[in-house]
Amino acid sequence: MPLSPTQRRILEDWVRSKGIIRCPACGKQNRWHFGQASYVRALLEESEEDLTEGKGVVKVHCGECGYVALFDAEMVGIRGLWARRRDL
Secondary structure, eight states: OBOOHHHHHHHHHHHHHTTOOBOTTTOOBSOBOGGGOEEEEOOOOTTOOOOSSTTEEEEEEBTTTOOEEEEEHHHHTOHHHHHHHTTO
16 A cells, blocks of 8 residues: 555654665665555464554665565554544
């Protein structure tokens, strides 16, 4: 699911606050594609029910080499935005 503009801003601010500027694969600086970041449901264990996005991650890729970084949506601070928008 694509991120909303608010979610993208929160993600970008969070990533920069952690000093995640260079891609760990190619070493290029400021190549993260926040505009194409998306919310991805994390893989569930076989016995777990898939009821909400509680185990979701945010996917951001490097525009230079395609490296994909995954961040916990709740830790970043955007997981609750889906729940509030959907009245969960």
